[in-house]
Structure formats: structure tokens, C-alpha cells
Amino acid sequence: MLRRSRAVGTPKAAGKRSPVARLGKVAGLVSLIALGATGCSTDEVLRFGWPEGITPQANRMREFWTWSVVAALIIGVITWALILWPVVAHRKRGETLPKQFQYNHFLEWIYTGIPVVIVVVLFYFTATTQNYVQAETDNPDVTVDVLAFQWNWEFDYVGYRNGGAEQKPAAPGDTTVRTIGSSAEIPLLVLPTGRTIEYKLHSRDVIHSFFVPEFLFKRDVFPRPEKNDQDSTFQNRIDKQGSFVGRCAELCGTYHSAMNFEVRAISPDLFDQYLKLRTQTNPDTGKGYTAAEALTKMNCGDLCSPTAVTTKPFNTDRTARTATK
Numbered sequence: 001m002l003r004r005s006r007a008v009g010t011p012k013a014a015g016k017r018s019p020v021a022r023l024g025k026v027a028g029l030v031s032l033i034a035l036g037a038t039g040c041s042t043d044e045v046l047r048f049g050w051p052e053g054i055t056p057q058a059n060r061m062r063e064f065w066t067w068s069v070v071a072a073l074i075i076g077v078i079t080w081a082l083i084l085w086p087v088v089a090h091r092k093r094g095e096t097l098p099k100q101f102q103y104n105h106f107l108e109w110i111y112t113g114i115p116v117v118i119v120v121v122l123f124y125f126t127a128t129t130q131n132y133v134q135a136e137t138d139n140p141d142v143t144v145d146v147l148a149f150q151w152n153w154e155f156d157y158v159g160y161r162n163g164g165a166e167q168k169p170a171a172p173g174d175t176t177v178r179t180i181g182s183s184a185e186i187p188l189l190v191l192p193t194g195r196t197i198e199y200k201l202h203s204r205d206v207i208h209s210f211f212v213p214e215f216l217f218k219r220d221v222f223p224r225p226e227k228n229d230q231d232s233t234f235q236n237r238i239d240k241q242g243s244f245v246g247r248c249a250e251l252c253g254t255y256h257s258a259m260n261f262e263v264r265a266i267s268p269d270l271f272d273q274y275l276k277l278r279t280q281t282n283p284d285t286g287k288g289y290t291a292a293e294a295l296t297k298m299n300c301g302d303l304c305s306p307t308a309v310t311t312k313p314f315n316t317d318r319t320a321r322t323a324t325k
């Protein structure tokens with residue numbers, strides 16, 4: 001028989017490495033090259049493709065993600081080894097079956113017990129991380145009403161008295177600071193760093209989704225969330241100044257892909273200045289300061305750019321034959 005003659009005709013050469021060792025060496029080399037070729041820092045590698053978070057909530061989720069992937073990889077390597085070991089090491093043992101282990105109670109306890117422990121540990125960390133991310137205080141420093149509509153966003157800061165920077169419970173005579181996006185202008189959601197922000201989400205028409213990749217968080221935006229029994233608020237704190245793109249993450253119609261906004265995170269002092277301006281009248285126009293006018297007047301470099309820097313309006317002309325980036 002072919003198999004027997006091959007088995008007899010290939011004696012192990014002295015000093016020759018076992019197939020398992022060779023496989024391990026090749027796998028190690030491939031992973032080293034793959035890691036080196038990406039040119040990533042350790043931090044970047046440990047994020048496993050996630051963006052860098054800018055809120056404590058994002059950091060908690062990222063840590064959970066990193067350890068989940070590390071645990072999954074360790075379990076994966078052990079599982080692959082357990083599969084490959086009999087496949088490679090026992091492939092030339094002739095016609096007889098290898099040693100059988102069925103009805104071994106000790107082994108059965110092990111391979112039932114280990115997955116149960118894995119599920120319990122994952123569940124514990126999922127629940128505690130989720131509780132942390134969804135925690136809300138009764139008195140957030142800033143509240144923003146986010147209205148999604150086909151196909152743009154409106155951001156309202158309710159409860160500001162004329163010329164004041166402090167947000168109070170809504171009352172008659174308040175100024176609502178409002179920023180509305182259009183097909184020609186990306187709306188800027190200006191927010192302070194270091195303060196607790198509450199986002200109250202609702203939609204005017206279909207279901208949208210509020211997504212800022214650097215928050216590592218998104219939430220569906222429902223029409224009439226109270227009727228849909230939806231928790232439509234969430235809170236976070238931004239720890240890093242800068243401009244961060246925001247998107248609609250729920251396919252919501254023709255111009256869904258154009259439904260972008262930009263979070264502009266600035267220092268609390270600048271934010272107070274911004275809101276003070278937004279509640280005042282611009283002497284040049286005779287109307288309240290728009291977001292762009294207020295930012296231009298504040299003149300604080302890149303952070304005060306009057307237009308979005310992370311994205312730009314899409315071409316909504318359906319007869320256009322070239323795409324805008």
C-alpha cells in the first residue's frame with residue numbers, strides 16, 4: 001500500500017525539527033513581519049483598529065476591547081494548537097485509531113468548565129463597562145438637544161439667558177442657541193472639554209444614528225423616543241480639544257452619506273465665550289451671532305475655524321457624474 005511504503009521509506013533524519021516546531025517558527029515570523037510592516041506603535045496595535053478615544057467612557061470601552069481581543073487571541077492560539085497538534089503530529093500513525101478519550105469525566109468537566117468561566121468573565125466586564133458608559137448624573141454641566149432630520153442635524157443649547165454663559169433650566173425669555181446644518185454647510189457641535197455633557201437625541205422623521213468615532217459610541221436617534229420607549233439621552237466628558245467628525249450611522253435615505261457634522265471641542269473658557277456671543281446680537285448683521293461668526297470673532301486659531309475641517313458638504317446634485325470627496 002502506498003501509505004505504508006511512504007511511512008517506511010521516510011525515516012526521521014537525525015536533528016530534523018518536528019513539523020509543529022517548524023509551523024510555530026513560520027507563524028512567529030509571519031506575525032513579526034506583519035507587525036513590523038504596519039509601522040504601528042504599541043498603543044496603536046493594542047487598539048486593534050479602533051480610533052483613539054477622547055472621553056473617559058471611550059477609554060473604558062477601549063481597554064475592555066483590548067483585553068477581550070488579547071484573551072480571544074490566547075484562547076484562539078490554544079485552540080488552533082489543539083487542532084493542529086493531532087492533525088500534524090499524528091498524521092503518519094498508520095491505520096489504527098489514536099487513543100480514545102470519550103467518557104472521560106475529568107476532561108468533560110474541563111471543556112465544559114473553561115467556556116463557562118470565559119462567558120462569566122466576559123459578561124462581568126461587559127456589564128460593568130456598559131454601566132460606566134451609560135451612567136448619567138442629575139446635573140450635567142451642558143445639555144444639547146440633538147435633532148436629526150433627513151439629511152442633516154440641528155443642535156440646540158436650551159436655557160441660556162441673553163448674554164450669559166451659564167445654562168439654567170429652560171424658562172420664558174431664554175435664548176435657544178441653535179446650529180442647523182444645510183447641504184452647503186456642515187453643522188458645528190461646539191462643546192467644552194472637562195465638563196459633563198448630556199446629549200438628548202430625537203429625530204424629526206426616520207431613524208438616524210448619532211455617531212462620533214472618537215467617542216467610540218453611537219446611539220440610534222428615534223422619532224418620538226418616549227413613545228418608542230427608548231433611552232434617548234447619554235452623557236460623556238471630552239478630554240481632548242480638537243475637531244472630530246460626526247456621522248449618521250443608520251441608513252436613512254438618499255443623502256444618508258452626506259449627513260455629517262463636526263464636534264469642535266474647546267476649553268471651558270472658550271466655550272463660555274462662544275455661548276455668550278451666540279446669545280448676543282452681531283452688530284454687523286443685526287441678528288444673533290451664528291456659529292461661524294462667533295468662532296471667527298473668537299479668533300483662536302484652528303479651534304475657531306468657522307467651517308468644518310474634518311469633512312465637507314457633499315455634492316447633492318444627483319445628475320453630477322463626478323463624486324466629491
Ligand SMILES: [Cu+2]
Nearest residue numbers: 208248252259
Ligand atoms: Cu441619518
